[in-house]
Amino acid sequence: MAGEIPDLHAEERTGTGKGAARQARRDGKVPGIVFGGDVDPLPINIPFNALFARLKQGRFKSTLFNLKVEGHDDVRVICRDVQRDVVKDLPTHLDLMRLRRTTKINLFIPVEVVGEEVSPGLKKGGVLTLVRPEVELIVTAGDIPDHVTIDVSDLNIGDSVTISSVNLPEGSKPTIDRDFVIANVSAPSGLRAAESEDDGEEVAADEVEAINVEE
Numbered sequence: 001m002a003g004e005i006p007d008l009h010a011e012e013r014t015g016t017g018k019g020a021a022r023q024a025r026r027d028g029k030v031p032g033i034v035f036g037g038d039v040d041p042l043p044i045n046i047p048f049n050a051l052f053a054r055l056k057q058g059r060f061k062s063t064l065f066n067l068k069v070e071g072h073d074d075v076r077v078i079c080r081d082v083q084r085d086v087v088k089d090l091p092t093h094l095d096l097m098r099l100r101r102t103t104k105i106n107l108f109i110p111v112e113v114v115g116e117e118v119s120p121g122l123k124k125g126g127v128l129t130l131v132r133p134e135v136e137l138i139v140t141a142g143d144i145p146d147h148v149t150i151d152v153s154d155l156n157i158g159d160s161v162t163i164s165s166v167n168l169p170e171g172s173k174p175t176i177d178r179d180f181v182i183a184n185v186s187a188p189s190g191l192r193a194a195e196s197e198d199d200g201e202e203v204a205a206d207e208v209e210a211i212n213v214e215e
Contacts, residue, residue, distance in 0.1 A: 005076065008065040008096075009050065011070070012180065013043040023091065030091050034067065034077060036089055038100030044096075056084070062106050062136065064144065076141060077087065079106055101142025105174050108134040109145055111182060113154025121185035126157040132182045137172045145169035150182055160184035166192060 013020060013031060020043075021031040029045040054060055060079055067077045076094040085092050099105065116122055130185055134146055148168065150161045164179045174180075 005064055005066045008046070008054070008067050008077070010046045010067060010069050012069055013045045025092065030094060031097060032094040034069075034075070034096045034098060036076070037100060039098065042069070042072065046094070048091070051094070055091060059108055062108055064099070064105065064107060065096075065143070075099075090148060099141040101140070104138055105140040106136055106142055107139055107144060108136050109139070109172075110134050110145040110147045112149045113152060113183065114149060115151045115155075118153045119155050119185065121156040121159060122152070124157060125188045125190055126155075126185040128155075128185055130182060130183045132180070135182065136175045137168065138175055139169070139172040143169075143171055145172065152183065152185065155185045157187050158187055174191040214215055 001186050010032070011029075013024060015023075024045045025048075027045075028053050030197045032044050032046060034042040034044055034212050048214050060082065063078070065079075067075050078099060079094060080097045081095040083093040084090060100105050113128070113130065117130065119126075119128070120130060121187040123203060125211065130167045137145075137148070139145065148166060150166055155161070160181045161183045162181050163174050163176075166182065168174075
């Protein structure tokens, strides 16, 4: 499982329609609906401050939550829509979808690096840059991986790891069709600066030679 699934606390909303939704907002709550899973839709309210804090963390729509509503069994959900006020851009309603174990969803999965201690590039003083600390994958709700592992043990300076070279967990695939870099090993800053100076000297020498030829 991809780490600990965060809890999302809500309460069942009594009453439906615009009147009940407006009352919820006056009470400092955001109305919502939980649907799917061959179960009747469940109207809910979520405290505005708690929801707003979650939204500020980012990737709300691609995070799997454990929804806790008093009087109901916990259920895994993912957000399908957040409606916002057109002027204030604050959440006014949200739709949550219950997930079956076979449901395919998009989630960001953490990247774990192995082989750093034997990488020839790193031994030479190279710098490992994790371009994507997480990769977005299409996964099955009932079999979400903890992480994606990349091996840098063979990387030299200038080499990189792309998504096509990674053994992804069974049943998952990237959301992006093209190949992309996850990590690379670059030369240390001192070496890069020295190379830049050498390049500059070579250019200057070429310019002097060109001037001499013209004369």
